[in-house]
Amino acid sequence: MTEILNNSLDYYIGHSTNFEERMKASSGGIGSAITRYLLSKTEFKTSITLFYDSKKCSYQPKLIFSPNEINVCGSVYQDIDIATFLKKNIEKVKSGIVLTCPPCQVSIIRNLLSEKKIPHFIMSFCCSGQTTIEGTWCYYRFIGIDKTQIVNMQYRGNGWPSGIQIKLKNGKNIFYKNYTNPWKLIHQSLLFRPKRCLFCKRDTGHNADISLADPWLDEYKSNDNVGNTLFMVNTELGRLIFNNLKNDKIIDIVKSNYDEYAKAQYTNIQKEFFVTNNIKYIKKLSDIIYIKWYRKIVTSSIFSMNIHIKFMHLLKFMYKSR
Numbered sequence: 001m002t003e004i005l006n007n008s009l010d011y012y013i014g015h016s017t018n019f020e021e022r023m024k025a026s027s028g029g030i031g032s033a034i035t036r037y038l039l040s041k042t043e044f045k046t047s048i049t050l051f052y053d054s055k056k057c058s059y060q061p062k063l064i065f066s067p068n069e070i071n072v073c074g075s076v077y078q079d080i081d082i083a084t085f086l087k088k089n090i091e092k093v094k095s096g097i098v099l100t101c102p103p104c105q106v107s108i109i110r111n112l113l114s115e116k117k118i119p120h121f122i123m124s125f126c127c128s129g130q131t132t133i134e135g136t137w138c139y140y141r142f143i144g145i146d147k148t149q150i151v152n153m154q155y156r157g158n159g160w161p162s163g164i165q166i167k168l169k170n171g172k173n174i175f176y177k178n179y180t181n182p183w184k185l186i187h188q189s190l191l192f193r194p195k196r197c198l199f200c201k202r203d204t205g206h207n208a209d210i211s212l213a214d215p216w217l218d219e220y221k222s223n224d225n226v227g228n229t230l231f232m233v234n235t236e237l238g239r240l241i242f243n244n245l246k247n248d249k250i251i252d253i254v255k256s257n258y259d260e261y262a263k264a265q266y267t268n269i270q271k272e273f274f275v276t277n278n279i280k281y282i283k284k285l286s287d288i289i290y291i292k293w294y295r296k297i298v299t300s301s302i303f304s305m306n307i308h309i310k311f312m313h314l315l316k317f318m319y320k321s322r
């Protein structure tokens, strides 16, 4: 059933018809709507949700067994190893499982679940690269927050494209618009990027049943502040579930196509080209950014991180001409 249809992808843009779910989700809540729908079926009694653990000052994965347990919290820009978590908890999975994971984990998870003969529905997303938890902690330091004082935080969700929301123990709420400094600086610096992401050529998880993304297109960027998801249906199972959701009016969609996808996800689609053509620069950069003393200096302030960005530009220029 989960045979991959390499040649016949369907593209759509749409949202959950449950307004609260759509609002709370990262984009249009398609990922949450699919999880909720499948968890209500006897064939899929298990899923994985992410929740903020204030003691660990980070997001943690959790197995769930009913739609009421889904924590709709938007995209979590924190490197979470869903495959290892699943491996450790595989005996607890009841019936089938629906889950979301980064593109680089789809095959590992599909192989594990197939081996264990556990029915599964896998969603993935377009991925510009993960950030280690230390990246988020550096962000708190740059904006002058003590991480132990945070009761909850979200990177996305509650409108589109929204941004980082932090709730402190003293009742104060902090909000920074999506992809603005200092998060943008931390992201661009690549200092908190897992090494595998530096060399990654994947735009999305084409081997997932469904792949989710933001519709970064002019008409959505200028008119939509609630949210829509641009998504690809990659397998027959994906197509079957998608048709059920559409027929049951759980989602509201319009047809899209590869050209719109390529426009909305231009940077991700260029990853293969970028990595191939800049491999010497990336290797040199990765030799430098994981050196302890270098990291300590350049992550010490916004000023030093900006100098690091200038150094990156210089390095790229030097290695381009070789």
Ligand SMILES: Cc1cc2nc3c(=O)[nH]c(=O)nc-3n(C[C@H](O)[C@H](O)[C@H](O)COP(=O)(O)OP(=O)(O)OC[C@H]3O[C@@H](n4cnc5c(N)ncnc54)[C@H](O)[C@@H]3O)c2cc1C
Pocket: 024, 025, 026, 027, 028, 029, 030, 031, 032, 033, 035, 048, 049, 050, 073, 074, 075, 076, 077, 078, 079, 080, 082, 100, 101, 102, 125, 126, 127, 128, 129, 130, 131, 156, 212, 213, 214, 215, 216, 229, 230, 265, 268
């Ligand atoms: C690290 C990361 C990088 C991304 N980069 C891009 C990008 O470059 N371009 C782009 O268009 N979109 C990107 N996305 C995807 C985008 O942010 C949304 O996930 C997508 O638009 C789906 O929206 P939705 O409202 O349908 O999903 P929702 O209804 O919000 O459901 C999303 C599902 O993903 C799960 N999830 C969230 N974070 C993680 C995580 N870290 N690991 C595993 N599961 C997770 C949630 O638990 C939820 O089940 C990225 C997402 C992540 C997590």
Ligand code: SF4
Pocket: 102, 103, 104, 105, 127, 128, 129, 130, 196, 197, 200, 201, 202
């Ligand atoms: S950028 Fe690539 S390696 Fe990094 S999390 Fe995304 S899919 Fe995985």
